Amino acid sequence: MRKLFALVFLLLLASNGFSGASQAGAIFLIIFPGARPNGMGAAFCSIADDAMSTYYNPAGAAFQESTNVSLMHANWLTGLYPDMYYEYIGVVKPVEEIGNFGANFIYLTTGETEGTDDWGNTIGRWRTFDFSFGLMYSTKLQEKLGIGAGIKFIYSYLAPDWIVRRVTDTKGGGQGYSFAVDLATLYKLNERISLGVVLQNLGPDIRYVSGGERDPLPRTLRVGLSYRLLNTKMNRLTVAAEITKILVALTRDLNYEFNEAWKHFGAEYWFYDFFSARTGYFIDSEGERKGPTFGGGIKFKKFSFDIGVDSALYDFDTSNYRFSLGYIF
Numbered sequence: 001m002r003k004l005f006a007l008v009f010l011l012l013l014a015s016n017g018f019s020g021a022s023q024a025g026a027i028f029l030i031i032f033p034g035a036r037p038n039g040m041g042a043a044f045c046s047i048a049d050d051a052m053s054t055y056y057n058p059a060g061a062a063f064q065e066s067t068n069v070s071l072m073h074a075n076w077l078t079g080l081y082p083d084m085y086y087e088y089i090g091v092v093k094p095v096e097e098i099g100n101f102g103a104n105f106i107y108l109t110t111g112e113t114e115g116t117d118d119w120g121n122t123i124g125r126w127r128t129f130d131f132s133f134g135l136m137y138s139t140k141l142q143e144k145l146g147i148g149a150g151i152k153f154i155y156s157y158l159a160p161d162w163i164v165r166r167v168t169d170t171k172g173g174g175q176g177y178s179f180a181v182d183l184a185t186l187y188k189l190n191e192r193i194s195l196g197v198v199l200q201n202l203g204p205d206i207r208y209v210s211g212g213e214r215d216p217l218p219r220t221l222r223v224g225l226s227y228r229l230l231n232t233k234m235n236r237l238t239v240a241a242e243i244t245k246i247l248v249a250l251t252r253d254l255n256y257e258f259n260e261a262w263k264h265f266g267a268e269y270w271f272y273d274f275f276s277a278r279t280g281y282f283i284d285s286e287g288e289r290k291g292p293t294f295g296g297g298i299k300f301k302k303f304s305f306d307i308g309v310d311s312a313l314y315d316f317d318t319s320n321y322r323f324s325l326g327y328i329f
Contacts (some may be wrong), residue, residue, distance in 0.1 A: 039295015040278025079318025
């Protein structure tokens with residue numbers, strides 16, 4: 001029943017048109033996928049050198065010379081809902097003399113929800129979920145400059161129509177859909193320094209309740225810089241910093257907007273392109289998420305396996321592990 005109340009509360013927020021960085025619709029779009037990026041505090045838009053680029057920076061795909069696939073699974077925030085999980089699939093495909101194409105699929109579910117009446121009798125069960133499917137294209141404008149763009153379809157299912165009508169006394173709803181575009185660029189100043197700039201989730205607002213107000217998508221600006229400190233065959237060490245700003249309900253107070261923006265810091269070390277270790281730090285002052293992240297991985301021939309942990313960001317007891325599998329064709 002606790003989960004049902006939470007879902008109804010979300011619907012009421014949507015119907016009353018609340019806005020703000022933490023109250024946009026389709027907020028699953030700002031959950032960071034991938035074990036490797038999360039081990040680095042999600043400071044990844046200036047790196048974006050694998051299939052996770054389809055989320056973090058489509059322009060990064062322009063510099064990739066092989067087809068590669070990334071899969072991720074996470075039992076996400078189990079301290080809130082034990083059966084909540086998050087899935088991600090990304091693929092990049094270079095096409096000679098045309099450019100590089102990509103696609104991704106994101107799926108999040110809080111698990112099964114049970115609705116009961118005033119006497120505690122079960123009146124229905126359903127599974128809440130959100131998903132998006134996106135297609136991307138990227139190319140090099142110059143040897144050091146890549147650009148990318150993507151379009152995605154977004155669908156969110158919070159509750160069946162009849163539950164919304166019964167609990168909120170509206171005409172129904174409980175589902176929302178929209179589409180959005182991403183625009184991105186990645187500039188490699190030299191072999192060591194890269195700069196990434198990405199605009200995400202630019203599209204029409206989403207509405208969950210029939211006749212209710214529409215909620216803005218979590219339109220996002222990401223700006224990141226990375227630097228390769230070590231670059232030998234035996235040792236590679238990259239550090240990165242990034243700022244993420246949700247472009248919803250902006251004010252004229254620039255100091256507040258900067259403080260409210262998310263800050264990411266990360267480092268990644270590779271030994272002989274076989275073993276990696278990662279650490280990072282993430283700051284979200286407004287959302288009270290702050291703390292270290294960790295991760296690591298191994299590569300064997302064309303396969304890679306990575307683990308990322310960001311449980312320390314949350315002020316409640318939870319485990320938050322991401323597991324990723326990659327393959328290069």
